[in-house]
Amino acid sequence: MAMIHSSAIIHPGAKIAAGVEVGPFSIIGEHVEIGEGTVVASHCVIKGRTRIGRENRIFQFASLGEIPQDKKYAGEPTSLEIGDRNSIREYCNFNIGTAQDAGVTRIGNDNWFMAGVHIGHDCQVGNNTIMANNVTLGGHVHVGDFAILGGMAAVHQFAIIGAHSMAGGGSIITQDIPPFVMCSGNPVAPHGVNSEGLRRRGFSAEAITQIKRAYKAMYRQNLSLEEARASIAVASAETPELQVMLDFFAASTRGIIR
Structure with missing residues (x-):
């Protein structure tokens, strides 16, 4: 049985698996699917065509599946997909995709999103990434497995963050970061290999x-x-x-x- 607080608002069309917890005053929309064992804290809003996998932990005040911050968006039935075992902290906001790209914003498994992370439309995030507080991904950004972005790092639209790379806090990333590379700064500059x-x-x-x-x-x-x-x-x-x-x-x- 799902454990849903009496003050939560769940649309009858939403698909909530066994073992899901939904806290007080959270809102779950019609086209949302939430997998077994996921915990949604209080005051979260999950809407749009959003599919969330198993054993995720979504903290209070997160906003998932809202429409893109893109003036070209005209109500197309695009989506957000989130895998398994992700930690999504307070005030994170992940938008659905657009018809101009894949039509889906996709998050993999075992990622660690700290408070205030913004994932723009059509971003593709791999597995085991870490994004510290207030990281911002513009639309269409691709992030490889095990990449780490320091607090307040900002990534330009269509940039690629290579697997196993690491960007320091406050980095302004307007070009692609190769796999394995450590970098930081504004503009961002390379500083060796993430050997450790x-x-x-x-x-x-x-x-x-x-x-x-x-x-x-x-x-x-x-x-x-x-x-x-x-x-x-x-x-x-x-x-x-x-x-x-x-x-x-x-x-x-x-x-x-x-």
Whole structure:
């Protein structure tokens, strides 16, 4: 049985799984689906075509599934999808997608969103990311697995945040951050490889060494980006961990931070 407070307002069309908890004064809309074991605290608003997976924890005053902050939006039936085991803290707001992109804003699994995080329309967020207080993602941003964004970091529309990368607090990110790279500042600038994070996630010493060499090819050897990509492609034959960098280069459209 779902445990729903008597003051919560749940539309009859909403699909609430067994074991879901909904706190006082929260509002759940008609097209919302919430998976088993998810906890929705008090004063949350979840609306639109929003599907939430299992065992998420949504803290008070969160707003999920509201329409995009995009003047082109004209009421199209777009959606928000949230995976499993995410922590969504106070005042987070995640918007649905738009017809001009995938039509869905998508959040993966095991992410940690601190207070006040804004996920704009059509963003695609992977798994195991951390976004500290007041991080802002403009529309259409893609964030790779295990990426970390420090408090008040702001990401420009259509930018890509590579897997295992890390941006310091207050960073202004207007171009793409390659996987594994640490950066900070306004404008944001690279500051080496997130070696400690990679060790904690089980990367071998040899793989980390090769990732550092790839970083040097991009930033320390006065190579053009195409030359650096060619060097990394050769190294990836023996270090498969570098393939994520090649995939990133293929998807990048805004240019990488340099």
